[in-house]
Amino acid sequence: MTVNVTLSATLAANEEIARRRRAGQRVLNLAFGEAGLPVHPALRERLAEASPENSYGPVAGAAVLREAAAGYWDRRGLPTDPELVVCGPGSKPLLYALLPAIGGDIVLPAPSWVSYAAQADLAGVRSIPVPAPPGEGGTPDPDQLTGAVLRARAQGRTVNSVLVTLPDNPTGRLARPETIRRLAETARELDLMIISDEIYRDLVHDRSAAFLSPADIAPERTIVTSGLSKSHALGGWRIGVARLTSIPLRDRLLAVASEIWSCPATPVQHAAAYAYTEPPELVERVAASRRLHGVVARAVADRFARAGAGVAYPQGGFYLYPDLAPLRRFATSGELASALLDEHGVGVLPGAVFGDAPGTLRVRVATSLLYGEGEEQRMAALSSERPIDLPWVAASLGHLEEALAGFTERRWFAAWTPPALAPASP
Amino acid sequence: MTVNVTLSATLAANEEIARRRRAGQRVLNLAFGEAGLPVHPALRERLAEASPENSYGPVAGAAVLREAAAGYWDRRGLPTDPELVVCGPGSKPLLYALLPAIGGDIVLPAPSWVSYAAQADLAGVRSIPVPAPPGEGGTPDPDQLTGAVLRARAQGRTVNSVLVTLPDNPTGRLARPETIRRLAETARELDLMIISDEIYRDLVHDRSAAFLSPADIAPERTIVTSGLSKSHALGGWRIGVARLTSIPLRDRLLAVASEIWSCPATPVQHAAAYAYTEPPELVERVAASRRLHGVVARAVADRFARAGAGVAYPQGGFYLYPDLAPLRRFATSGELASALLDEHGVGVLPGAVFGDAPGTLRVRVATSLLYGEGEEQRMAALSSERPIDLPWVAASLGHLEEALAGFTERRWFAAWTPPALAPASP
Structure with a gap:
């Protein structure tokens, strides 16, 4: 095996943008899926209190954390046995380790x-992309799932699982719920495990959107993964x-x-255990975050x-997935994203890295780094009635508007080169 | 691929011993390689100070940590470019990720x-065990390395690397140094990368033992891995x-x-950066730990x-690898370890899990959980002139002495069963 x-495209884009900023360029980071908010002080305190904890602890995680997550x-x-947490x-590492633990090929939504x-x-293992139903994201179209799995099995492949992201990144x-019901039925017919990545679950900001986990209807075959990176802005923890x-x-x-990995960092486990008990101050913080993510x-x-x-309006998390065609x-979404970055200082990720056909001109736009730089601006955004009117947020939105206007205008001129200056190309 | x-045998043994203790059994934990000492307060402070750090940060780690590790x-x-850290x-995850990054089969010392x-x-990838030279540990015998690699290559395998552990766990x-020189020469001849796991480097307690890293003599092909789990007792971090x-x-x-994994926990990275600058209070702490590990x-x-x-006296870390034959x-080292645990409440790991032939009756004995329970006892052990005279350490050593005496005596009686009480077996 060679690598x-x-x-990772998203981490790479974030590092490239940081590099350009250090070099003095003005770049709007719409590429990176970091929550863009400060740690709540209650979690900082819990981390500090747990600093004497230096033992490896159980591989599954400390009992206090597993019990708290079960309560969540x-x-x-979803009644949960802490022994199964x-x-x-x-x-991310849990999703990685599930692949050999389950074995066999996995069906992924496209894009994902x-x-x-x-x-x-x-x-x-092989991943089998199956498009999401029209207008939806984060789940393979149940109607296409059976065919894809049966074709792979006919080729002698073992297909053991299908993955969904609820709500979705990148879309x-x-x-x-009706789609999830049909997906779960199909998974049952095909005897597939379902991995339900619900890391954005608490950040569904579209009030008209109803959340249904496949674990609600097919608990015998649904593994749920989650974490505190998005809801509690603890990506780095x-x-x-x-x-x-x-x-x-x-x-x-x-x-x-x-x-x-042996175990997660022990002091972090103790802070996380507190978070999963959902004390009022953190419930309130998550609610404020959800509102801010939705508005922006x-x-x-x-x-x-x-x-x-073309834009399907976002319903959860801090992403959208517009079609710029x-x-x-452009020949590819990669070229489009490069042009947007080089010409207009706007960093987004091309749809191709999420599994779109390269010629599809969709890009993933992450909106959570618009809340400002540093704790003060971000806290102001979090508590503001109209966060998009805050000067730094308005400036970033202005940057984006200008960029999109300039980007669009070029369309009418791009094919035209002054004849006198045109290079003699072979 | 299925799992x-x-x-992990060592984590499993630790959890089994914890289970028995919760059930009220008196068990001496000589199975688990945890440093058994408290976190230094300076590191606790650095962790608390870094609690606002919640960004993902660079995959390679924060610049401040990479620079500090380069200084170490x-x-x-070993002059070190922070860009190569x-x-x-x-x-452990670094060692895992190196396998696909390097590709090909890997030669391991046996035991390891x-x-x-x-x-x-x-x-x-396939691992190729090559015995350590007689009386040594942590490195394949250079004389046997060439043959093993050429045989594997003759079978069409790609062999790209060899691993050493300096000083060694389990032995x-x-x-x-002479062995490492010959190993490095052989690796050069065979064009092998060398992975040098030096996580116990700062815990060499045998003053007559000279440390030579293959990176000193074959820097072009030697990757060094290390960490703070052992020297600074930060396993859980x-x-x-x-x-x-x-x-x-x-x-x-x-x-x-x-x-x-994206990146290590950000607050931990900041504390680690401080540790790798080697401030006086931590240098002193590591020296005291080294002394304690050696004495015990x-x-x-x-x-x-x-x-x-049969015992080769330990030179570094907190392990020894006696031969109880x-x-x-016993038929196997596994049966031996089970008997020692069940009959005498002494938990050790059988040599078989380190790659010994099952019939070889060596066991790995970890000595670092003898320092006591809780911070007070452990700090007392750390600062004591004669730690083995502390009541709780002496009691554990007494438990071990009794266990070994009882274990040995049984040898003379084990084959003998009173005839009147012998069960009629079919």
Whole structure:
């Protein structure tokens, strides 16, 4: 086995933008999916209090954290045995370790988060992309799932699982309950495990959108993963949780975990345990975050829509996934994203890295780094009645409007070069 | 690919011992390689100070940590470019990610740490065990390395690397400089990368033992891994560092890291950066730890030697690897370890999990959990002139002495059953 992956596209884009900013360029970071908000002081205190904790602790995570996470799911209508909870240093490593623990190929929605397919490559399993239903995101179209799985099985492949992201990254859309019901039925017929990545669950900001987890209707086959990176802005603290379906599967996951990461950082586990008890001050903080993410994501969607892009309005998290084909032509979404960055200082991720066909001109726009620089601006955004009127947020939105206007105008001139200056090309 | 690993033997043993203790059994934990000492208050303070840090940060680790780790190696005669340092949530994940980053099969010393071979299985590469030279540990015998690699290559395998552990876990021995020189020469002839796991480097307590890293003599092909789990008792904080040989290799490692763990916990990175600057209070703490580990490991070795076991005296870390064959016969080291635990409440790990032939009756004895329970006892052990005379340490050593005496005596009676009481077996 040799490595066949490149640096995670989202992390790479974030580092490239940081590099350009250090070099003095004005760059709007709409590429990176970081929550863009400060840590709540209660969590800082819990981390500090737990600083004497230096033991490795159980591979599955401390009992106090597993019990708290079980309570979190209990309160969402999913009665959970703490023995079936496994904690990891982020939900990313948990998702990675689930691949060998489950075994076999995995069906992914297309488009979907950059790391699912890359992790499958790394783990030596094949990922099978199945498009999301029209207007939805984060789930393979149930109507196309059966065909895709049967074709792969006919080729002698073992297909054991299907993944959904609720709500979705990159599209910001939440799959409809009816779609999830049909997906779960199909998974049952095909005897597939379902991995439900619900890390944005508490950030559904579209009040008209109803959340249904496949675990609600197919608990026997649904593994739920989550974490505090998005809802509590703890990406850098690296803590995730998984809700398993059986002790044998848990034990296989723990075997992999024990050989890759041992356990999540112990002080972080203790702070996370507090967060998962959902004390009032953190419930309030998550609610404020959800509101802010929704207001800003919709404002950004407005800018794209006004510029003429095709946009499905975001329903959860801090992403949208506009189609820029109506604005200007490019051979690939990669070229489009490069032009937007180089010409207008706007960093987004090309749809191609999420599994779109390269010629599809969709880009993923992350909106959570618009809240400002530093704790003061971000706290102001969090508590503001009209965050998009804050000067720094308004300035960023202005930057985006100008960029999209300039980007679009070029369409009419791009093909035209003054004859006298045209280089003689062979 | 389906998972073919079981829970890490050392973590599993630790959890089993904890379970027995909760059930009221008196068990001496000589199975788990945790440093058994408190966190230094300066590191606790740094962690608390860094609690606002919640960004994902660079995959390679924060610049301040990479620079500090480079300084650590500089001061040990290995000039280091911070750009070639990669940090991970423990050295274990770094060792795992190096496998696909380097590619190909890997030669391991036999015996060696439980996770090397398990990680290779998981990563889909083959590990080739080569015995350590007589009386040494942590390195394949250079004389046998060439033959093993050429045989594997003749079978069409790609062999790209060889691993050493300096000083060693499980044997507690430090490979001689002359052996490392020959190993490095052989690696050059065979064009192998060398992975040098030096996580116990600062805990060499045998003053007559000279430390030579293969990076000193074959810097072009030696990757060094280390971390703070052992020297600073930060196992549960999960922080490790790797010193790479080239930018392309670093980039391959970062690609894997970005898809598995993103980055180590950010607050931990900041505390680790402080530790790697080696301020006086931490240098002093590491020196005291080293002294304590040495005194207690030697005292334990004395008990095994007096009981009649074969013991190579430990030189670094907190392990020894006695041969109990002279004491009592068992079919396997696993049966021996089970008997020692069940009959005498002494938990050790059988040599088989480190790659020994099952019939070889060596066991790994970890001595660092003898320092006491809780911060007060452990700090007393750390500052004591004669730690083995502290009542709780003396009691544990007494428990071990009794266990070994009882274990040995049984040898003379085990075959004898009173005829009247012998069950009629079919």
